[in-house]
Amino acid sequence: MSSSSHLNELVRQFCQQRPIRAGSLIITIFGDAIVPRGGTVWLGSLIQVLESLGLNQRLVRTSVFRLCKEENWLSAEQVGRRAYYSLTPQGRRRFDKAFKRVYVPVLPEWDGSWCLAVLSQLSTEKRQQVRDELQWMGFGPFSPTLMATPHCDMMELRNTLQELEVLDDTILFETRQGDPLSSKALREQCRECWSLDQISDSYRHFLDRFRPVWQELKGKADLDPQECFIARTLLIHEYRKLLLRDPQLPVELLPPDWSGVAARQLCRNLYSLVCAPSEQYISEQMETAEGPLPEPSPSFYKRFGGLKV
Known part of the structure; x- marks a missing residue:
């Protein structure tokens, strides 16, 4: 259990979901932490880090099995008595689609075309x-x-x-290419087609949950690596789920009270804060057949416009 009451509450909320989305959280960890470091990890170390997020060994093993046999996300390689997992080619393509919008610093300008x-x-x-x-x-x-x-x-x-x-x-x-200053009718059409009011409410809920974590951690002189890993994982997991529903429309098509901008800024700030300590935790806890995971690829440091690790 973390010393942070806000982090413990996030973990509790995740574990209270029914059904609990362990497989989805595992894919978040692969996409966010493992793929930039070679893409392969020993199951035992995955079980260990997921324990801090409230998932027991049996649930992790069952979820990994389903991701391999039923959903074709992961593939396994047996080395002695140990199993090492990585994304399948299909899983990697699905991952690229799911994650490519998460880490961009800003959305490109719109020229009015459709x-x-x-x-x-x-x-x-x-x-x-x-x-x-x-x-x-x-x-x-x-x-x-x-x-x-x-x-x-x-x-x-x-x-x-x-x-x-x-x-x-x-x-x-x-x-x-047309005039990006959209008419009232087009903005209302977008609001209805993409259920923008519901998405904006979800972003506000995200802000309410993660702002206290940001405020607490930014005031600490020394950040705990495990707590930073927990915060980073749940942050990206929940933000990724929101982006899957958000079409990320140009600002010209969004309602004036859109909360997605504040959510992206909070995500960027909190991720940048916890990144270095969480990378230390990943290096200490996760293994490949050759030893600790490799250092992150250079592209990792370009997330959210640039990370300092």
Whole structure:
């Protein structure tokens, strides 16, 4: 148990979820801490660090098994009596999609253009599958057969539609660059399509939970490495879940009381504060077959616009 009442409360809230999302938390740790350090870890050390987050050995083993056998996130390599886990190629692709928006310092400026996907030529069943995938990529449902987004990686979109075997049956348009000062009608359309009020409320809840942790830790002369690892892991885990729902629309399309900006700033500040001590904890606790995890790759230090570790 941590000496911080605020951290203990975050751990308690996570463990009280039903069902408890142990597999999702494990993927957070892989994406945030293990992938930048080579991507492979001994199961025993993973069990040890997750114990501090309230997960027992049996739950971790069961969750890792499911991530391997049922969800194809992880693959295992046996070395003697020890098992070492890493992301599968499919898991790495899914990880890249899920995490690529987490660590950017600022969102790119918007030029007023849109990408439109018309799904009228798809069967009802396939259309729903495509809608779900496009919404995960930040598209909003302007109508039952029209999805739209103000920013789009066209190559990623085409690859996704190709994987779903619907590229030839989906009509894609890109609008010209336009006036980014959006009309009231368009802003209201965005508010409805992406449920922006609910997302903003979720960001406010995030701020209420993590501000006390930031205020407590920034006042300490010496930060405990394990506490920093707990704070960093739960911070990124909860923030990542919010970003999966947030299309990250340009500011011109957002409500005036949008709380996502403050949430991103808090995430950046707290992550920067706990990063160095948490990296010390990772080096001490996590192992590969060759010994401690390698040092983080240079790209790790570019997160949130630049880290000092």
